[in-house]
Amino acid sequence: LTDKLLRITGGLPQKIRMLVEVLPEDIDFLVRARLVELNAGSLAVLQLAQLFGRPIAPGALAVLAKVPRSDIEELVMQGFLALDNSGAAARLTVAESYQPHPMLVVADKKTRQKMHGACAAHLQTLQSMDLDESLHEPITMHLLGADRVDQAASHALQAGRWLAKNAALHRSESILTHILDASPSQTQELRLALVDTHVALGQFDRAIELCRGLSSEEEQGIQLRLARIHSLGGDLEAAQKALEILWNQPSMSQAQRELVGVELADVLLRRGDLDKATELCLDALPNSSSDYALAFNHVLGKVAFWRGQWDEAHARYEQVLSDLTQSNAMVDRGDVLHNIGLVSLRQGRYSKACEQIQNGL
Structure with a gap:
């Protein structure tokens, strides 16, 4: 096509522009004329291939359109369907010249x-x-x-x-x-x-x-989700308020209460209220299941870290790490290793810190 345009216009940019400007209408007329010549069955095949919206195996297109495989092959030979060889097996799409065209809708x-x-x-x-x-x-x-x-x-x-x-x-x-x-x-x-x-x-x-x-049918779950969104968005005051309302609700199940407690302890820690975070964790630990006990101990390790109590923080983290199983969804092993590395860094054990942080990645 490029060679023909150059030959017709002599390569002059002005003539090329003038020709290209009138081409769309002529091309649309030619495309429509070719589509009009098709019988209803062949046009329906192209409409189906266009509507399918992705490359399709020739056999599958024949089955969906309820036509013989030879009809599909004929449309390929006539240039209405094009082979797409991007995958392991040959697939067909409507030829680029015919899509999108109003007659295929x-x-x-x-x-x-x-x-x-x-x-x-x-x-x-x-x-x-x-x-x-x-x-x-x-x-x-x-x-x-x-x-x-x-x-x-x-x-x-x-x-x-x-x-x-x-x-x-x-x-x-x-x-x-x-x-x-x-x-x-x-x-x-x-x-x-x-x-x-x-x-x-x-x-x-x-x-x-x-x-x-x-819906308010799952009010507690929705309020917990809202609190988490506030926390992620940096509005820790709103997150704490929502979590404290949930924490003080007597109708909560033990599992829900433990989950809210872990979330609230983390928000208190991030707000710098270390005493309140510690009190909540210590009060919750005796009645907590093993998974949540790990989470509360992890928060206590963070509290000790921010207080500069390196040995206490290290002991808490090591205890969490030793009790951690792959099935525990409350504490991430990588996070614990990273935190142990930060303690080692503060203690001046730089090689050990690098190793632990690397292991946590």
Whole structure:
């Protein structure tokens, strides 16, 4: 094409610009003329391939479109479908010259919904065979297009988790917001997932606003989540206030009380109220389960560190480390090793400190 343009215009920039300016209308006319020549079945294949939205195996496209494989091969030969060799196996997409084109948009709503449903079913089969978590995102969008909102919501939750885990937080936010706009029945669970996504993006004000609009059926859990958001956002006063309200509620279960206690002790520590943090931990320790006892001892180690009591801090951290198991979700082994390294650093044991901090990474 470049050689033809240069030959037609003699390479003069002004003529090239003039030709390029009138090309779009002519090209659109030629594209439309070629599409009009197709029979209804072939056009439907292209519409389905366009709606599928990603490369698809030739055999799968034939099955979804309910046409012989030879029809697919003919569309490839005519240049309507193009091979995509980016993966291990050959896949097909609508040729770039034909997408996006208005004639490839399915106008009839029922037909479009039926196509979306077929695409979703195909992707669900692939996902069940390959356990490919990335497919939850396109499955969600096709189910939504098929007007199967609640099924779409279930996949949206899994898609949101997978996207967040793979650092695609804005896409996670987008798909969760999109599905909530469709008013599914799982509104509470989706909103909680969106709250977590806002927090991961550092959008604390949006997370707090959304959290306050949640159902009051899980009031204690929502208040704890709000306190954590305040804490992460740096509003330690608000976090302490929310946690103290929860801490003083007699209706809390023992497990919830222990969790709130650990969170409150950490906030008190960060606010510099070492005496109150110590008192809370020592009061809670005798009745705490093993996992939470480790967390309270870890906080006490931090208190000792900030008081300059290096031996006490080291002893607390070493005790936590020796009792720590892989199943404990309250204390991270790397954090404990890092803190032991900081104690060694203050004690002047620089080589040991470097080794311990390195081991904590």
